[in-house]
Amino acid sequence: MDKEDADPVIAAFYRAALEPAQWDAALRAFARLAGGDVACCFLKAEAGMAPSRACVTGLDEQAWEHGYRRYYHTLDPGYAVLTRAPPGRMHLMQDYFSEQAVARSEYFQDFYLRAGVRYSCSGVVRDNGALTILSAHRAAGQGAYDRNTRRQLQRVLDHLPNVFRLRDTAQQAQAHGALAWEALDALxxxxxxxxxxxxxxxxxxxxxxxxxxxxxxxxxxxxxxxxxxxxxxxxxxxxxxxxxxxxxxxxxxxxxxxxxxxxxxxxxxxxxxxxxxxxxxxxxxxxxxxxxxxxxxLFRAGRRHWPSTAERPCGLTGAEWALALALADGMDAAEYAQRKGVRISTVRSQIQSILAKTGTHRSSEIASLFSALEWQAGAQP
CATH class of the missing domain: 3.30.450.20 (PAS domain)
Structure with missing residues (x-):
């Protein structure tokens, strides 16, 4: 995964928005980014309904059409996970289903594993009132997902609503395969x-x-x-x-x-x-x-909510963000480590990461950078 990055994949999805024939290529790129072979993007209006629109790569048509669409979509435990949380976040299904749960599941045993896949990273976005699910899948031999891979896939999902806006506007303008200025204006x-x-x-x-x-x-x-x-x-x-x-x-x-x-x-x-x-x-x-x-x-003052992963500037993690705000409040590294119950070496390592990501050179500059923000007190990343 170190050699892969989300930017070319994001670009492939924007291309698919303007050239519908490129959706399969975009999904293949998404699957490669995930370190697997299978990816799908499908629209599902309600839990009990079959997907009304789908694009799948890496999975044979019979497994999808005769398996998932006709029956196993009603048993898919991942859909319940995705609909419990707000749209816009990628979920590692390995965090929700243990090996024991997989062994007892008809969905996993009779469909998922037999189709040659085992691990899934999935997220949903709103698309014309319904939920569009974007998923990447790995075979058992390809191993479970790591957090860095999830972050890269999350970057792609963050762009998907704009990809759909571009697709819809381009279709309305009958601009297939050509650049529609109106579509970009809609973003x-x-x-x-x-x-x-x-x-x-x-x-x-x-x-x-x-x-x-x-x-x-x-x-x-x-x-x-x-x-x-x-x-x-x-x-x-x-x-x-x-x-x-x-x-x-x-x-x-x-x-x-x-x-x-x-x-x-x-x-x-x-x-x-x-x-x-x-x-x-x-x-x-x-x-x-x-x-x-x-x-x-970046760093617009006056916003009154804790930022999502996509909104945190400079790619800061949740822990780095919390530390940066603590430094802005005047807390030093030792006091922060004591309050959080972590080693001072951990805090110093996080400070070095913040310095590298923000282009600052010392803790005082981090404090100055974040001091003008007005984030809601007590919120959590």
């Missing part, structure tokens, strides 16, 4: 489309609002001569290199998002870089490939 995430030279080709409405002249992010990322620019020269070089790689189809050796800093040197804007599967030529240009920059603001 709530700020999106910039650029060519290999960082020349701006398109900016959706969410990006226009984010980069408005009165926005605090207007000084973080700007337009000069029709090109996208960030205020730090080193970051500008990294952005340019990543965009060129994406546009020529090269695998990125550092696929994690980039972070642009504000005038005080604090990370302010996350920049995700994804290949766009549509060429300019399909929209009347010269046939060159594009890169999609997905922008997400």
């Amino acid at each position: 709530p995430r700020a999106i910039l489309l650029v060519d290999a030279c960082l020349r701006l080709v398109f900016m959706n409405l969410a990006a226009q609002r984010l980069l408005a002249a009165t926005s605090p992010f207007a000084s973080v990322i700007t337009m000069h001569g029709g090109k996208v620019a960030v205020r730090v020269s080193q970051l500008q070089q990294q952005l340019g290199q990543r965009v060129r790689q994406v546009c020529v189809g090269l695998a990125c050796h550092c696929p994690a998002p980039l972070y642009a800093s504000d005038e005080d040197g604090r990370p302010a804007l996350e920049i995700g870089i994804l290949p766009l599967p549509v060429r300019i030529g399909q929209a009347g240009g010269d046939g060159a490939s594009l890169a999609m920059l997905a922008l997400r603001p």
Whole structure:
């Protein structure tokens, strides 16, 4: 899994949104990301109803059609797990079903294991009022999932609602296989489309609002001569290199998002870089490939809820997030370790991880970075 990353898989799903024939390729990429061979994405309106729409890869048609869709969907214990929790989170089914439960289950013994699969990582999102389930499956010999794999699969699930919005809008515009500007405008995430030279080709409405002249992010990322620019020269070089790689189809050796800093040197804007599967030529240009920059603001004060995994900036874990807020409240590492009942070496290791992820250099800078936040007291990650 260390050599795999979610970004190419996310890009494959966006391509499938515009080119329906690519759904199977997207699911194959999702299965590879999971370290397995089987993946599926299907719509299920109610618990007792068969899936009304499905795309499956790695599982033969008979096992799916004559097995799951016709009978075993009514026995699937994973569906109960997914519907008990709010949508939007990937679940490792190995956490819910012991070996003893598997041995007693008709679903596992007569269908799942016989189909050649054993471990599942699954999540649901809302799609036109019904639940769409995205799952990756491993055979018994491929072993159980680890937490890092789950985090990578979670990143894909986080994008799925936007993928569906893009799909629906593109279908309404009858823009199969072509770039639909209206579809990108419908996305709530700020999106910039650029060519290999960082020349701006398109900016959706969410990006226009984010980069408005009165926005605090207007000084973080700007337009000069029709090109996208960030205020730090080193970051500008990294952005340019990543965009060129994406546009020529090269695998990125550092696929994690980039972070642009504000005038005080604090990370302010996350920049995700994804290949766009549509060429300019399909929209009347010269046939060159594009890169999609997905922008997400960080550290906005005044939000009154504990952030979900997807919302935590800079990829902080829940434990790192709690420690960062404690440092912002004036607590030192020793006191935090005593209160949490953990070793001071553990806390110091977490501090080093926070420093690396946020681009800060000492604990006092972490405290300064997080001190302006107004998170609800007593909430848990």
